[in-house]
Amino acid sequence: MVVFVNSKQQTLEDGATVARLIEALGMGQKRVAVEVNTELVTKGEWQQFKLKEGDRIEIVSFVGGG
Numbered sequence: 001m002v003v004f005v006n007s008k009q010q011t012l013e014d015g016a017t018v019a020r021l022i023e024a025l026g027m028g029q030k031r032v033a034v035e036v037n038t039e040l041v042t043k044g045e046w047q048q049f050k051l052k053e054g055d056r057i058e059i060v061s062f063v064g065g066g
Contacts, residue, residue: 001053012051019046021057031062 001014005021012021018034018041034041035058041049051057 001051003051003053003055003057005057006059007056016051017047018049018051018057021051022046022059025059027059027061033060033062034058 001012001016003010003012003021005025010021012024016024018036022028022032022034034046036049036051036055038056
């Protein structure tokens, strides 16, 4: 299936979850926030939240500093 991650097309296996996407992108160890179709998906939901064809996902990573 095709989804859009930060406005870029990404192909995933059908039934992929947010957790699987984060893992595939190599972001598993980073602190990130995820929105799917403008709805926030909490980290506790990532394992169960299944993505669908055409979903628009925004992933933002946190950067420390001061």
